[in-house]
Amino acid sequence: MSxxxxxxxxxxxxxxxxxxxxxxxxxxLTGQFRLTDWSVFKVMFxxxxxxxxxxxxxxxxxxxxxxxxxxxxxxxxxxALGGALVGAGFAIGGYCPGTSVVGLMSGRIDAAIFLLxxxxxxxxxxxIYPEIEVLTTLGEFTKADSLPDAFNISDWSIDIGMxxxxxxxxxxxxxxxxxxxxxxxxQA
Amino acid sequence: xxxxxxxxxxxxxxxxLLAGILLGMVLLATFVVTGHGLGATGFTTRLTAWVGMYVAxxxxxxxxxxxxxxxxxxxxxxxxxxxxxxxxxxxxxxxFLAKRIRIQMDxxxxxxxxxxxxxxxxxxxxxGFGARIAAGCTSGLGLSGAAVLSLAGFTFLGTFxxxxxxxxxxxxxxx
Numbered sequence: 001m002s003x004x005x006x007x008x009x010x011x012x013x014x015x016x017x018x019x020x021x022x023x024x025x026x027x028x029l030t031g032q033f034r035l036t037d038w039s040v041f042k043v044m045f046x047x048x049x050x051x052x053x054x055x056x057x058x059x060x061x062x063x064x065x066x067x068x069x070x071x072x073x074x075x076x077x078x079x080a081l082g083g084a085l086v087g088a089g090f091a092i093g094g095y096c097p098g099t100s101v102v103g104l105m106s107g108r109i110d111a112a113i114f115l116l117x118x119x120x121x122x123x124x125x126x127x128i129y130p131e132i133e134v135l136t137t138l139g140e141f142t143k144a145d146s147l148p149d150a151f152n153i154s155d156w157s158i159d160i161g162m163x164x165x166x167x168x169x170x171x172x173x174x175x176x177x178x179x180x181x182x183x184x185x186x187q188a
Numbered sequence: 189x190x191x192x193x194x195x196x197x198x199x200x201x202x203x204x205l206l207a208g209i210l211l212g213m214v215l216l217a218t219f220v221v222t223g224h225g226l227g228a229t230g231f232t233t234r235l236t237a238w239v240g241m242y243v244a245x246x247x248x249x250x251x252x253x254x255x256x257x258x259x260x261x262x263x264x265x266x267x268x269x270x271x272x273x274x275x276x277x278x279x280x281x282x283x284f285l286a287k288r289i290r291i292q293m294d295x296x297x298x299x300x301x302x303x304x305x306x307x308x309x310x311x312x313x314x315x316g317f318g319a320r321i322a323a324g325c326t327s328g329l330g331l332s333g334a335a336v337l338s339l340a341g342f343t344f345l346g347t348f349x350x351x352x353x354x355x356x357x358x359x360x361x362x363x
Contacts (some may be wrong), residue, residue, distance in 0.1 A: 006221050011274020012281070013214045014226055017310020019282035021211070022201035026295035032311050033349075033356035034298070039204045044331060046208020047215055054216040063220075070224035072324060072333045079329065083344035086315045087352035089212040091359075093311015094295040095270045095325035097319060098228035104245070106283035107291040110299075110308040117312020118229070122236040124322065125320040128252040135321050147337045158268035158337055170205070186198045186288055 003140040014100055022100035026094025026110065028184035033091050036180040038173025053159050071146055077139020093117065197284035215335055222267065225332020228275075229319040230268035237263035253320075301362045 013083040021043050031037025042169040072079075090096050093114045095103055100118070103111030125132070144150040147158050177183055199209075218226050237257040240248030250255050257263040283289045293304055300307040319325040322344055324333065333341020345360060 005251040005268050006271050007270025008277070010214065010218050010226070011271035011276075012269055012278035013217075014211075014325075015209045015275035015280075016273070016282040017202075017207055017214060017276030017278075018275070019274075019279040019288070020286070021204065021207035024279060024283065024288075030295075030298055030356060033352045035353075037203070040216075040290070042204035042206040043211060046205060047211035048331060050209055050212025051215040051219065052337060054212070054253070055219060055335065058216075058220065059303065067221060067334055068223050071336045071338045072329055073338045074324075076339060076343045079322050079324075079340040079343040082318045083318075083347035084329070084351040085318025085321065086325055087348035087350070088355045089311040089313070089315030089318060090190065090326070090348070091195070091311075091352040091355035092299070093308050094299050095308075095309075095311070095315075096228075097232060097315055097326040098226075098275065101228065101272060102234040102279040102283075103294070104343075105276050105279040105289075107289045108294045110293050110295050110304055113305050113308040114312035114315075115232070117235050117309040117314075118232045118316035118319075119239065120309075121313040121316025122229075122233050122320060123240075125317050126236070126240075129251070132304060132321075135325065137219045141339060143190075145338055145340070147339060147342065148251050150339055155337060157283045165315040186201050186286070 013107070014098075018099060018102045019106065021183070022184065022186060023099045024104060024106040024108065025184060025186070026108070029096075029099060030091060030094055031184050035176050037183040038169070038177055039183055041169050041173055042116075045162075045169050048164050049159070049166050052162060055161055056155050074141035074145045074150075075137050075139060076141050078136050081135060081138065089117075089121075189345065194299065196287045198288045205268060218332075219335070225328065225335060226271065227268050227324070227332065228272060229316070229325045229328060230266070231264075231272040232256075233320065234263045234266060278279035288357060296361050300359070 032040035050095055059066045095111060095114050097118055100111045100114040148155045215226060239252040240254055241258045241333055248258055296304045322329055329341055329344045
């Protein structure tokens with residue numbers, strides 16, 4: 001498959017599903033942080049578990065070469081700091097980078113402003129990069145990049161653990177949704 | 189469906205379990221086809237370099253972070269560009285079919301009321317800066333990184349949700 005076509009098709013499926021889930025709506029997205037709408041956790045956990053188990057099965061079947069998959073390097077300090085900043089940006093701005101594109105395409109002006117902010121944040125980073133370059137490789141864990149390697153646990157034990165955690169998220173989330181205002185609907 | 193005011197009622201959002209399975213299928217297919225996961229800020233970083241090439245060519249060329257991307261004059265020439273263009277097309281199609289396209293300044297109720305443009309801008313700046321520190325965003329490092337069971341992916345998701353929970357406590361709900 002040509003690179004352009006695979007990018008467009010995969011991207012279109014990604015954007016379609018995000019919009020269907022309601023992830024172009026900043027009220028719904030931030031409902032996760034107010035603990036009144038657990039859709040973000042539910043969708044993300046399900047997708048992660050589905051893909052992780054799927055990859056494991058395809059690897060065991062010899063259809064996917066585990067060595068050819070990109071595993072991000074374990075700069076754990078950088079990941080923690082970046083995660084904190086993206087989390088703060090999400091709680092304040094109402095989107096994460098990908099979902100702001102979805103928000104924009106459904107007509108949201110605030111999503112366009114968030115996207116502009118993304119570019120400005122990148123400019124700020126690039127301008128002061130020589131001073132903060134050290135942050136991008138902060139806290140490297142040298143022994144391993146993945147959870148199974150780091151703790152010497154099999155990947156299927158981790159997958160089972162994640163399935164249990166995902167079920168827990170659905171149970172806890174649905175309970176907290178019932179106790180509060182509940183999920184944000186598209187018809188409010 | 190048409191309500192009393194004569195407006196077309198949008199379709200309800202998809203069940204999160206179903207949406208999660210579909211998203212998982214897309215993510216799995218992405219790994220099988222490309223060897224890596226989904227993303228977003230790979231594109232916005234390249235877009236920044238592209239804009240810089242026209243607005244401030246000398247500074248962009250000399251920049252340690254963006255300079256390499258504009259070396260050959262085509263910073264947008266990458267798979268992630270097509271993927272994000274695809275996201276825009278798919279989101280537009282879905283919103284159109286579900287009758288959810290509405291030009292509006294959304295999020296005022298929970299995110300700053302009349303100051304909503306400022307919260308959107310400031311949140312975007314923080315997220316854009318943070319994604320460069322971590323070399324990934326919620327999709328690229330969180331979602332895709334966790335699917336390959338990476339320590340960086342889980343670490344990112346942990347602080348992402350902890351700080352998000354904390355920061356959202358500072359917002360009061362408007363009317």
